[in-house]
Amino acid sequence: MDRVLHFILAIVVVAILALLVSHNRKQIRIRYVIQLLVIEVLLAWFFLNSDIGLGFVKGFSEMFEKLLGFANEGTNFVFGNMNDKGLAFFFLKVLCPIVFISALIGIFAAYPHPAYRHSRDRYRAV
Incomplete structure (x- = not known):
């Protein structure tokens, strides 16, 4: 209650x-x-x-875990395994994945959605 x-x-x-x-x-x-x-x-x-709803949630969770894994690999590539040594935890584990996911959202936002195909001028990214 x-x-x-x-x-x-x-x-x-x-x-x-x-x-x-x-x-x-x-x-x-x-x-x-x-x-x-x-x-x-x-x-x-x-x-x-519901089982179907929980399946959707689990699928999205796995997708974002995979994306964060890619972000972690990219961070290790760029910063040379500083993450494994425990240096700059907040920067490497928090800020870099946020920047990565934000960049992906920006890339996806640049492509027009099929529902807005006919009114592309009103929804153009500036």
């Missing part, structure tokens, strides 16, 4: 913060917000309580 109350409190706090920073509160469509919250709860239940 504490989890449900914590979830409801978090949603209320986020909604209040969103209303406080909103420029035009009259254009907020409550129906859409409620629909998205219901979809979010259903997806969370699906991913956490």
Whole structure:
């Protein structure tokens, strides 16, 4: 029961913060917000309580573990096994993988999504 109350409190706090920073509160469509919250709860239940959902989560986890393994190998190549000696742990184990994943996201963002094929000018990367 504490989890449900914590979830409801978090949603209320986020909604209040969103209303406080909103420029035009009259254009907020409550129906859409409620629909998205219901979809979010259903997806969370699906991913956490079904075998298929857990399979998706496990697959994404393995994919990111592989990407972080590639980042670790690249870091070892560039910095000459400083990581194995315990030098500069924060830089090598935290910052370099963040830069690597951010670069991948930037590369993927540069390619237009097929859904936006017809309106490419509006979604062009600057």
